[in-house]
Amino acid sequence: MHEWSIAKGIVESLASFQNERKSKIRKVEVGVGHLSGIEAEILRYALETLSETEDLKGVNYMVTIREGRFKCSRCGHSWDFKGSERALEEVSKDRYGVEEPEGLESPLHFFPQLITVFMKCPKCSSSDMDVIGGMDTVIERIVLEGE
Numbered sequence: 001m002h003e004w005s006i007a008k009g010i011v012e013s014l015a016s017f018q019n020e021r022k023s024k025i026r027k028v029e030v031g032v033g034h035l036s037g038i039e040a041e042i043l044r045y046a047l048e049t050l051s052e053t054e055d056l057k058g059v060n061y062m063v064t065i066r067e068g069r070f071k072c073s074r075c076g077h078s079w080d081f082k083g084s085e086r087a088l089e090e091v092s093k094d095r096y097g098v099e100e101p102e103g104l105e106s107p108l109h110f111f112p113q114l115i116t117v118f119m120k121c122p123k124c125s126s127s128d129m130d131v132i133g134g135m136d137t138v139i140e141r142i143v144l145e146g147e
């Protein structure tokens, strides 16, 4: 849903970066936070489509999903979202499932940022944690022509 406005922001920054550097951008790597709710495929399509009308025609976009990362406020342990995903989806589905034509769907499917509500620190079981990665969509690398 927000993919197009995010893509527009990225394309505008790239166009001004290219102007400043007076060089042509060849490749751009974008990291999409798993918890951002952004669909990587839609974002890539939006980037390519919007680049057709700018001076960015022909830029190769690489969009990679970045896992959520958390840090426990009690014991300081940090961990990735990967691995606990399936178990969390089951728990959240049983308790707060959303009715869909194909059956119950986990609310995390629609609101991935709710993940902290269902998660506990794998070390001390505290539910007091900070999200330290996987929330934002960022330009991670820009490769210019000739680099």
Ligand SMILES: [Zn+2]
Pocket (backbone or CB within 6 Å): 072, 073, 074, 075, 076, 077, 121, 122, 123, 124, 125, 126
């Ligand atoms: Zn902990």
